[in-house]
Amino acid sequence: xxxxxxxxxxxxxxxxxxxxxxxxxxxxxxxxxxxxxxxxxxxxxxxxxxxxxxxxxxxxxxxxxxxxxxxxxxxxxxxxxxxxxxxxxxxxxxxxxxxxxxxxxxxxxxxxxxxxxxxxxxxxxxxxxxxxxxxxxxxxxxxxxxxxxxxxxxxxxxxxxxxxxxxxxxxxxxxxxxxxxxxxxxxxxxxxxxxxxxxxxxxxxxxxxxxxxxxxxxxxxxxxxxxxxxxxxxxxxxxxxxxxxxxxxxxxxxxxxxxxxxxxxxxxxxxxxxxxxxxxxxxxxxxxxxxxxxxxxxxxxxxxxxxxxxxxxxxxxxxxxxx
Amino acid sequence: xxxxxxxxxxxxxxxxxxxxxxxxxxxxxxxxxxxxxxxxxxxxxxxxxxxxxxxxxxxxxxxxxxxxxxxxxxxxxxxxxxxxxxxxxxxxxxxxxxxxxxxxxxxxxxxxxxxxxxxxxxxxxxxxxxxxxxxxxxxxxxxxxxxxxxxxxxxxxxxxxxxxxxxxxxxxxxxxxxxxxxxxxx
Numbered sequence: 001x002x003x004x005x006x007x008x009x010x011x012x013x014x015x016x017x018x019x020x021x022x023x024x025x026x027x028x029x030x031x032x033x034x035x036x037x038x039x040x041x042x043x044x045x046x047x048x049x050x051x052x053x054x055x056x057x058x059x060x061x062x063x064x065x066x067x068x069x070x071x072x073x074x075x076x077x078x079x080x081x082x083x084x085x086x087x088x089x090x091x092x093x094x095x096x097x098x099x100x101x102x103x104x105x106x107x108x109x110x111x112x113x114x115x116x117x118x119x120x121x122x123x124x125x126x127x128x129x130x131x132x133x134x135x136x137x138x139x140x141x142x143x144x145x146x147x148x149x150x151x152x153x154x155x156x157x158x159x160x161x162x163x164x165x166x167x168x169x170x171x172x173x174x175x176x177x178x179x180x181x182x183x184x185x186x187x188x189x190x191x192x193x194x195x196x197x198x199x200x201x202x203x204x205x206x207x208x209x210x211x212x213x214x215x216x217x218x219x220x221x222x223x224x225x226x227x228x229x230x231x232x233x234x235x236x237x238x239x240x241x242x243x244x245x246x247x248x249x250x251x252x253x254x255x256x257x258x259x260x261x262x263x264x265x266x267x268x269x270x271x272x273x274x275x276x277x278x279x280x281x282x283x284x285x286x287x288x289x290x291x292x293x294x295x296x297x298x299x300x301x302x303x304x305x306x307x308x309x310x311x312x313x314x315x316x317x318x319x320x321x322x323x
Numbered sequence: 324x325x326x327x328x329x330x331x332x333x334x335x336x337x338x339x340x341x342x343x344x345x346x347x348x349x350x351x352x353x354x355x356x357x358x359x360x361x362x363x364x365x366x367x368x369x370x371x372x373x374x375x376x377x378x379x380x381x382x383x384x385x386x387x388x389x390x391x392x393x394x395x396x397x398x399x400x401x402x403x404x405x406x407x408x409x410x411x412x413x414x415x416x417x418x419x420x421x422x423x424x425x426x427x428x429x430x431x432x433x434x435x436x437x438x439x440x441x442x443x444x445x446x447x448x449x450x451x452x453x454x455x456x457x458x459x460x461x462x463x464x465x466x467x468x469x470x471x472x473x474x475x476x477x478x479x480x481x482x483x484x485x486x487x488x489x490x491x492x493x494x495x496x497x498x499x500x501x502x503x504x505x506x507x508x509x
Contacts, residue, residue, distance in 0.1 A: 003408045032392065032411030041446050044395040074395075304395075308406045 005029060008305050011123040011130040014139035015181040023181055027149050029301035030294070036073055037296055047076035047307055050107040055097070056133070057083040057113045062268055062292065063133050063143070067110050070299035076108075094118065098126045108307065111135070116173075129306045137171045143267050144177030146298040148185065150291045151222055154263055159186035164216040166250065167226030167275050168197040168237070174267045178224055179205055192216040193226075193248060196237045213248050217258045224265040225250055228275045241274050252279040261285055268292070325505050331477055331486070332499035337458065340474035341370070344456060345377035347472050352423050355384050357451065359415040363428040363440050364392040369490035370458050371427035387415035391426070396439035412443065420448040429488035431457040431473075434466035441468075459499055461486045477501065 005025040008018070015023065036044055052071050056064055064080065071078045092100075098109065108129040111119055116136030123130035134140040152158055163182050169175045169191045182189045183206055190208035191198055192215075203209060210216040216223070228244060238244045255262055264276075264286045272278045281288060332340065352358060355378065362371030368390050375386050392410035400406075415422070426440055437455055444450060458474040463481055477486050483504045491497055 005406045005408050007406075029406075029409055032409040035411060035413075039447060043446065045442070046395040046400060304409070305406050308400075 005305060007308065008302075010306070011119070011132075012141050012302055012306060013119045013123055013130070013132050015141045015144050015177050015184070016139065018141075018181075018184070020184045020186075023145070023148070023184055026145055026298065026301050026305060027152065029305060030145075030149055030297040033297040033300040033304070034294070036300070037069075037293070042073050043075055044073065045075045046304060047071070047074040050076045050307055051105065052076045052078045052108040052110060052303075053101050053106050054078060054080045054133075055083075055101075055109055055111045056081065057111070057118075058134070060112050060133070062295070063112065063140075066292070066295040067131075067133060067142075067299050069296045070303055071110075073296070074300055074303055076303070079106075094122060095125055098122055102126050102128060108303070131302060131306065134173050137173050137176070139177045139180070140173040140267075141177050141181075142295065142299050142302060143174050144181040145302070146291055146295040147174075147178055147224060147265055147267070148181055149294045149298055150265060150287050151263065153290065153294070154287055155221065158182065160188075161221045162188045162190070162219055163222040163224060164190040164192055164210065164220040165224045165226060166192045166213060166216060167248065168228055168232055169193050169202065169226070170197045170199050170237075171229065171232070172226050174224075175226060179207055183207075190216060190219065194238055194244070197232065213250070214254065214257070217250075217254055217262065220258075220262055221260065222263045222265065223250060224267075225276050227267065227269065228271055230271075241271075245274050245277075249273075249275055249277060250280050251277040252283065255280060255283075255285065263287060265291055324507055327503045327505070328487075329501040329503065330498060331459075331501050332475065334497045337474070337497050337499065338373070340458065341373045342377050344458075344472050344474055345374055345381060348374070348425055348454065348456065349378060349382060351454065351471070352452075355382050355386060357422045358425065359387045359389060359417065359419065359422050360425045360427060361389040361391055361415065361419075361444075363426065363436060364390060364394075364410040364412075365493065366429035366488050366490050367391075367427045369492055370429050370488070371425075374425070374427060374456065387417050389413045389415040389419075391440045391443055393436055393439035393443060396443050398435060398439070414447060418448060419444060419450045421451045423452045423454065424450045425454050425456050427456045429457070429490075430459045430461055430486050431455075431470050432461050432463050434464045434468035437468045437470075438466050458488055459486050475499070 006021050110131045110133050112133040113135045116138035118135045119132035165175045179189050192210035192213055266288045360371050360375040362368035375388050390413045392412045394407045394409045454471045456472040457470045460473045460476045461479040485502050487500050487502055489496055489498045
């Protein structure tokens with residue numbers, strides 16, 4: 001009787017391995033979850049009794065808090081571990097940390113890690129569900145999903161849209177998750193940034209490359225502006241922040257030359273006056289705070305879908321009749 | 324496995340039952356003050372719409388409506404394998420606090436759906452009163468939750484029989500069928 005969503009499997013490591021249907025299932029599931037955050041009592045019992053560990057080896061405020069809200073609103077029990085205060089700083093390996101947590105009977109791990117591939121590494125070694133909250137420069141799937149949900153909210157579709165990712169594409173897990181997800185949903189994707197910060201083989205993913213941000217603005221329906229990490233300047237990728245802003249920064253004057261209104265996204269935290277000017281960040285085309293709101297709904301959807309039931313128990317339940 | 328459908332109620336019979344249920348609701352509540360009708364996803368919503376328009380035309384008032392999707396309140400999520408698609412719930416515009424909520428489902432069976440819907444309503448607020456209203460009561464209760472207003476009781480064997488309410492929006496017609504399932508003869 002009940003329609004079911006396509007299964008996601010045990011883990012969410014990235015958007016690259018997911019199918020179009022699986023991505024759409026997450027976005028569609030996120031829709032009803034938005035309403036829960038508007039309730040007076042912002043809680044549903046669907047993950048009651050599940051224990052989730054938020055294991056953050058890198059500093060994060062937005063993503064960690066967003067996951068925590070999502071977990072709490074689904075009634076899960078959560079524990080936060082920040083690497084700096086944990087046994088990791090005493091030299092414990094990732095697998096040992098995870099096995100120790102497993103021994104305390106947990107159900108899911110949400111992990112942020114500085115090494116690309118850390119999420120898959122962990123997912124293959126522990127029976128709990130693993131959700132990648134960002135691993136090195138590999139993927140940040142829930143960010144990609146919330147970006148797509150926000151675009152769909154405002155433009156009504158993803159298919160056929162032109163989305164340009166601007167900035168430090170080379171080091172960006174957000175860029176990779178966006179590229180994989182958007183292409184699967186039928187968008188055209190381009191990247192634009194200093195040649196030192198655009199991966200050389202990026203065209204092989206099916207992505208266009210713009211070398212001038214003015215050209216990207218002429219082409220795009222949506223700009224997803226990446227944060228310029230200040231250490232990139234120290235490493236010599238860009239000469240100075242001021243120069244970066246002058247050549248690559250998104251300003252109101254630049255947006256006004258676009259042939260159409262462009263939707264502006266930024267995964268945060270913003271460097272105002274570097275990759276994005278304040279009059280754009282706070283302007284009418286900015287949906288940056290909508291992204292943050294949608295982040296909670298998308299993470300609720302992912303947690304809900306991953307914590308799904310066990311197929312082997314499904315048969316037994318069928319014998320017992322419908323709910 | 325083969326199935327056979329035996330019509331139990333046709334379009335006219337359902338509409339007559341709904342008309343009587345509407346009168347019963349207003350009689351029980353002594354008027355339409357503070358009344359709101361909420362259907363349980365999915366076919367409860369269509370039955371709720373029928374009930375609401377019946378009350379509205381009989382009493383000459385507008386009744387607020389809403390819907391409840393119980394997916395996140397099910398007690399069998401651990402067991403049912405793939406996740407059900409969540410349909411989304413909608414509060415009546417005037418809210419539910421202090422209101423008389425007519426909670427409508429198509430079929431009542433174990434009582435577990437009604438339990439889930441009641442829990443969801445309680446998380447939303449504090450209704451003054453809740454009336455449970457079902458088009459078909461097929462028996463087989465597993466929880467002590469009984470409907471206040473019933474369209475028709477249908478005797479159904481627990482095995483190989485079920486009742487399906489059909490609505491024009493999803494099934495092309497309005498009616499109630501008894502569905503018999505015959506196991507493969509070997």
